[in-house]
Amino acid sequence: MIPGQGGIVTRFAPSPTGRLHLGHAASAIRAHDFAVTRGGRFLLRIEDIDGTRSRPEHVAAILADLAWLGLRWEGPVFQSQRLDLYAEALAKLDAMGLVYRCYCTRAAIAASLSAPHGPEAVYPGICRNRPRHEDTDAPHCWRLDVAKALARTGPLNWWDETAGTIACEAAAQGDVVLARKDAPSSYHLAVTVDDAAQGVTDVVRGIDLFAATHIHRLLQALLAVPTPRYRHHPLLTGPNGERLAKRHGAPTLAALREAGEDGRALADLLRAGRLPTGFSARNA
DSSP: OOOOOOSSSSEEEOOOSSSSSHHHHHHHHHHHHHHTTTOOOOEEEOOOOOOOTTOOOHHHHHHHHHHTOOOOOEEEEEGGGGGHHHHHHHHHHHHTOOHHHHHOOOOHHEEEEEEESOOTOOOOTTTTTOOOGGGGSOOOEEEEEEHHHHHOOSOOEEEETTEEEEOOOGGOOOOOOBTTTTTSOHHHHHHHHHHTTTOOEEEEGGGGTTTTHHHHHHHHHHTTOOOOOEEEOEEEEESOBBBOOOGGGGOBBHHHHHHHHHHHHHHHHTTTTOTTTTTTEOOO
């Protein structure tokens, strides 16, 4: 446990679907230092509800990597042990009439979109107005009726350290999934519930999740839970400008650790805004 139980609470919440790399390290260090230097608490949460990809060996590696970097944390808490909380939140939204079952396959959704689209295409609402008496137990996900939800909450704002006060524009993302066909919760619902339950005051995470915050702010209003302060930071990129990721050949912390690198020295390098030769930082 971190000494000094101050009012600041941050967290690092990796998914155990692979090994951590330098980008993860930089984000974890930012969240850790923001809390610890203010006498607060730094929490570790393992987002392991993706049962098909989560692996125990990756959890062990995450713990070893963070300790190697010299970080101290409370936890970890595992999302797979908190499924009842997500079910309770989904039931609350259902009782408000704000969610619906969606039976669409990816192929059906793609076929319904007339314009070219990418992986982030907005769901066209095929199942939105399906009568409840037509619901079946066929494979389905649960979607949030975002327009109806926004009509209930009215205009919302949230705050980011760099961007300032932001008007919530959740409608731009369409009716997002809150519970998947293959998992009891989506990232959006689980992270909102967990941050509230754990008393997170400041969310320190990469700029790639900036857009997701619009949905999280809407869910916070609907579930009547506090809204943290957000501190979205630049991502780390390789020499070719691509975001550091396993698929781009980013070195894993485990590989560096096993090669005998000094983890605390690496952490200090990242704190100073410096990276090993061949890497650079920029806004995504």
